[in-house]
Structure formats: C-alpha cells, structure tokens
Amino acid sequence: MAVIDAEGAIGHRHPVFKRLYTLRRESGLPNDRLIHDLHGRRHLLAADLVPLMVLLSLDTGLEIEAIKDLRSDCLKNSAGGYVEIEYCKRRSRGAEWKRLRVRDGASSTPGGLIRKVLQWTVPARSRLATGTLLAHFAWGRLTPRVLATKELVASWTERHGIRDEEGKPLRLNLTRLRKTHKAAWYRRTGGQLDRFVVGHSVSVAANHYADIPALRHIHEATIADAMGDALDAALHPCVLSSGDEAAVRADPDEAVGLPVSGHAAVNALFSGQQDVWLASCGGFHKSPFGAEGDACPSPFWGCLECSNAVITARSCPRSCPF
Template sequence: MTDLTAAPVRRPGRRALFPEAVPDPQGEAARAIASLRFIVTLADRSITIDLTMLSGRKALAQALAGALWRACQVGGPAGSVSTAAAYANALKFFWRYLDAANPSVTRLSDLSAARIDGFDAWMEESGLHPNHRLHRMSKVLNLFRLAEAAEPGCLPPDTSRRLMYTSDRPGVRARPRDAYGDDVATALRNAARTDLTTLIGRFGEADQIHISTLEDAGRTKALSVAHDGAMAVIDAEGVIGHRHPVFKRLYTLRRESGLPNDRLIHDLHGRRHLLAADLVPLMVLLSLDTGLEIEAIKELRSDCLKNPAGGYVEIEYCKRRARGAEWKRLRVRDGASSTPGGLIRKVLQWTDPARRRLAADTLWSHFAWGRLTPRVLATTQLVVSWTERHGIRDEQGKPLRLNLTRLRKTHKAAWYRRTGGQLERFAVGHTVAVAANHYADIPTLRHIHEATVADAMTDALDAALHPCVLSLEQEAVIRADPDKAIGLPVSGRAAVDALFSGAQDVWLASCGGFYKSPFGNEGDACPSPFWGCLECSNAVITARKLPALLSFLRFIRAQRQLLSEADWITKFGRVNGRIADQILPRFSAAEIEQAGQFAASDPTLIYLPPEAGAP
C-alpha cells in the first residue's frame, strides 16, 4: 500500500532561463492603433500595412486596426505577408461598403447583424465572384471576432451571434487546377534537364577564363587582365556594379574589340552565382520530380535535407496552409543530379557563396537586379522567357503559358496512373478526401475514370451473361441423374433429354427455350443475332458444339486481316473473348484438337449470314 503521508520525492532538474529583456508588445500595438500604420514581418518577409485611408470613423478604424495587428502576430490567422495584405484589402473593401450604404456606423457598438448581411448582399450585387465574396467576408468577420475577444461586449448581442457563420449565400465549387498532359510534362522536363546540364558545365568551368562571350581570337592581354580584375571584385565584394571602374574598363575594352556587352553583367556574375533566370528550370524540375508545392519550393532552406540513408533523403519544407502542422518532410531519392536530393545538393553548392555573403539560410540565394538576394523574386516574366526560349507548346500546339502551380498536379496525375488509382498510396502529403477531390478529380484523369466505369460495367455484364458450358464429364453426370442439372435453363428428365439429343440445337449451342427467349416475347421465335446464343441465359454449350465454335472462331480471326483493329474489336472483340477466354478453357486440349480436326473436314458446319462479313 502506498503511503500517502510520505513527503513527495524531489527530482533534480535544471534552472529555467528567460531572456533578460522581453519587449512589451502593448507599446507596439498602441502605436499601430494610433497611427493606423505598422510593419508586419512573417516568414522572413516584411510588408507595411497602411490603413490611414480609413478616415471618418476613427474609433472603428482603430478597433479594427488593433484586430488586424493581432492577426498578424505569431500564431495569428495571417501566416504570411500575402494573407496579411488580403486582410487589409478586405477591410478597405468593407469601408467602401460603409461609405456607400451605412455612413452612420462609427464604432463597433453601431454595427448590427443586418449591416453585416448587407455587406454580403452588397458584394453579391456588385458582381463579385461568390468564392471571392466568401473569402473577403470571412476575413472581415475574423477581424470582428478578434476585436470582440480583445474587448468583450463591444458588439451588440445580435452581431455577436452573427459572427458564428460566414454567409447564408452559397458559394461555387472551385474548379481544381488541371494537370499538364504527358507531352507537355515531357517537354518541360527535357527543357529543364537541358538547362541543368548547361549550369553544371558553367560552374564546372568557374576557375577557367572560358565563357562564351569572351571566346574571341582577337582578345588582347589587356582584355584578359580587365576580366580577371572584374572577377576579383566579385570574389571580394560579392557583386560588381555597372559604375565600378573595373567594370567600366572591361566594358570599354570589349566594345573596342567588337565584343557584345548586352549580357556582360550577367555573364560575369553567372560564373559565381545563380542568376534569376536559372531558378525557373531548377524549380520546374524539382516540382515535377517531387510534387512539392511551388510556394514550398521557393521557401526551402539550406538545411532542408534530413536523414540521408540508403540512397534516399528527406526534404523538410513548410506548407503554410496546413495550420498547426506546417513543417513536413518528404522522402525522395538521393544521388546524382538526376535525383531530387542530388539536385538540391547541386543548388546548395552553387548558392553557397551568395548565402555566406548574405548570412542567409535560404536555398535560392542568387544574383538579380544588380544585387544578391536571399529569396525568389517575381517569376512571371522569367517563366514566359524560359518557355519561349525552349519553344514549349501546349496541348493545342500554342505557345505554353506555364502556370507553376499546375506542376504539382502534373506530378500527382503521373503518380495516380502509376498507383492504378489506389487512393491510399496516392494520398501523400494530404488526406484521402483531399487527394480524391483536388488531385484525382481533374480533367486530365477523367478518361481513366471513364474507362474504369466502362470496364466495370463490361465485367458486370460478362458475369451476368456468362455462358453455361458443360464438359463431357458434367454432361454424363446430368444425363445419368437429371436432378443434378443445377444451373441449366431446363429441369426434368424429358427436358434434359431433349436438350442433349440435339432436337433443340441452334448453331453454336443447345437452346433451353427457343420460344421463351429473354430477348423477345414468350411464344415468339428468338430474335437474337446469329451469335447472340453465346450471351443468352437459355444457351447450354456442350462438346458437341465445339466444331461449330472453332469454325466460327477461325472465321472471326480471319476477319482481322480485312478490318482495321478498331473496327475488328468493335465487331468481334467481345465474341472472340467469350469463346477464347470463357468457353474453350472448360474443355481439354485433346477435345479441342479432335473438334478442330472435325471442323476442318466439314466446311458445312458454319453458316454465316451476309452481315457477318459486312464492313
């Protein structure tokens, strides 16, 4: 029994250490509220939020500015500077509504539920897309919730209850981005691989005075000395500017030698750093090979490779949309530059001088706009230039307008085809529901789904119309005891004897009811086509019909020489599979060989109406 009166055992521990001075956020918040202007820093990027144009309602503007400031702090709903800007724009949009319809609202206590619904209706009447309306509505309501949390009771009761839902107006199911087709994906991958090979060659020659714009037979010693001086400046200072005396001298000497100077600044820095144009093929290749979101690729850090083992490595990346689980890892192949791990190692090698110069930990440190920068800048024009330079075309043969966000869908579509549509294996990095709705249900994969449905219906029809085939042993057992005729379309000794006697034979089978056809009215003759017996529930196929079946099979295979493959499959593919895959395997090889010899000796076994040979 435990002694509850005993003193608790003290465990050794470590002294807790706290920062000597923690800045008080209240002062910063007060300044932001008073000025309606503050700087937001999220994910190593900064943006200035300016709400000074929200005039005329100072009390309301300051309350919502405080809510927006709190939303932009660590742990708030604005996880990136783009989301913070979207919150600010939504608030400005709400202000336009107040100016147009409710000029009397000057503080939070004046805001009623009817006015919030009016904002929703005003956006709908202005022609805003339903999904854009819902996004702006949700951001404005989030700010009201934060304002109420900071000052409980500041909103009227009906307004507080109205904050429990976003809108009672329906949205529109967003059309998921489609994947690129296999031809476009192959063209993108080949173009990116070509540029990667060029980059490897460019950096491999970094210690040699060997660059395309400098290869000229008339190059003087002074030109070589000037070039070496420019490279020495880059090595010492990281970059060299257009106005640097060393660059000016090199520029002048090249012009006097008749050498082009239009890309001189890029060619010089390209021997030591990645250029902005180099990032596009590298990111395209990494996204196509891994399926990482393009925004996650842009934010990769220099320590993103984790746990290398057995030819594989994990890529650690941040997916900011996954609230609460932003940091994720993806295991990929590791090795040469043809693998994702090897490609990232190459980039780390090439960007190391720029990272050391910038003291940055971002993967894509590079030279752009005359300076070294630690992050990927605007890529729209670079993407256009890259696709135009390689002449990449879309599925319609037009110049491709490459959307980098569709590359993940392209990778996922290829993986979906490789996994045969197994969602458990396909859902990597998200739930099965998201995999089905956002990555599998896209136009590029629709033909796979339609073919699957068609195959399933064909299988169901084959199962329902499976012919009744009796081997010689089964026929003998039923002849001896008709009560064992389970599965036959007839019952009783008289009916079984009639079935096996040949009295009810049709061309390819014995018929259990020629005047009780499932394809026509009872009492009328069977209207089925001449080989429809193979799919009829009344048909019973015995060894006696093997010669006729083999004769017919020989005929339809001979037709393959006269028809195109598509036409032959449409006309004879089904009946060919019925005989070859479902009927003949029920008989022994000796029985089939004997029946084949009999069929070859009696050409009258087969009777074909004119439509059998019609094209």
C-alpha cells in the same frame, strides 16, 4: 571576377565594370548580358531558378511556394539511396513543417539536385548570411528571396521553344506543376490512391488532384472495365431459350454447357425438383459461394452470377425483373 569574389556583386557604376564594358565595346564584343554573364559565373541568376524549380516540383511534387522557402539544411536522414526533404507548407495550420522522402544520389535525383544547388549557392549564402537555399543574383544585387515573375517564366519557355499539346507556345503556370506531378504518378500506379495521397487526405487528393480532365480517360477505362466485369459475372448462369430446352430434353446426353451431365441429372434439372428462386440449380450443395456439402449460402440474386444456375422459360417470370 576578383571584385565579385571580394564584394559579392559588382554594379554598373563600378569603375572596374565600366572599364571592362568600354574595352569590350571597342573590341566589337556584345555587352547586352555582360552583368548577368559575370555574376552567373559565381551565383545562380533569377533566370536559373525557373528551370530548377520546375524540375524539382515535377520530380517531387512539392509546391512552388514550399520550394521557394526551402532552407539550406532541408536534407535530413540520408540513408539507403534516399533522403528526406524538410519543407514548410504554410496552409497546414499547426503542422506547417513536413518531410518528403525522395531518391538521393546523382544530380538526376531530387536529393542530388538539391546538393548541387547547395554547392552553387555557397558564395551568395555566405555573403548574405542567410539560411535560405535559393539565394541568387537579381536586380543588380544578391537576394535570398525568390521572385519568379511571369515574365521570367514566359522568357524561359520561349527561349527553349516549349510547346503545349496543341503545338502552341506553352503558358506555364508554376502553381499547377504539382497537379502535373500527381497526374503522372496517378498514371504510373493505375489510379492507386494509397501512394497518390501523400501529403493530403484521400478526399483532397481525389477531388483536387485526381478529378482533372487529363485523367478522365483513366477513370472512363476503369468504369468500362468494371462494367465488363459485371457483365461477365451476370453471364455466368446458363440461359436457355424454349428451343434450346426442347433440344436438350430430346437428347440429354448431348447437352453442352450445362452444370450437370447425364440423362437422369438433366431430366432432374428440368423437372423443377431443383428449382430455386430465380433458376434451376445444378448443385445446391456444391455452391461456388460455400463449402462443398453445405447448402448454398448465397441470397437469391446470387443465381445471376452462379455457374450452377440454369435459367429457362419456366423461371423467367421470376428472373426477368432482375
């Protein structure tokens, strides 16, 4: 450990390491991960970067490439339990550098997690004189570059027994974590795009992040609710069959569900004196679409969602096409 502190790393051929290796073997101790176990006491290892990047991406929605390129001074404007993460999005030509405001505090928050990583990488960053955040030990040396290979990802998911929705070993694709984060946020907000589109235009967010199979049930439920609302609106007018109309005419005082009451008002309703285009109107100057006392401002199809309308057999030739 003294050699690692002094030189930053220790190689397989170093005399001190060879001596330790021999003593452990003679004592019956395993040496399979000795080089990693030693450096893991001072530096982040390549295998440590996978869970760190997964957690940070799921918490913030940052793309993996942006996380790999984070700088050691990426935290800006900390205030009120929040902090801004400055990151580089290379595809945004002319506006590559962006900021994302996230929670800040304990290590369970994105800001707190980055502060922990800053603490863990001090020795490696000092030795390499680099400004990159994720300096670590890999391939026998310290490196500022993140090379999260598919093998490292597969090893991590296998080591922890992570399964997919069908119970099969998860094939984790780091580039799709942003969609996972967006989908979770979409569910929490009920599909509200105003906060979902952070970092994108509305069209990009809708087409690339909202239009995915995992969110199909939300869209189908929204359509079903909209159809239900439309049906409820269409059922507002009172629709009377010929038999119902005859019963009301026979006993107007017992009529239930009509927008008017009383013998004279009911007779006037059925006499045709108050007919509008699609129905007989129980309150042309008491319209729910306008001020009381004023003539109804709604176009003729508004009768289909008006509580004042009474549709009878007499008006069916006009209303049936709708």
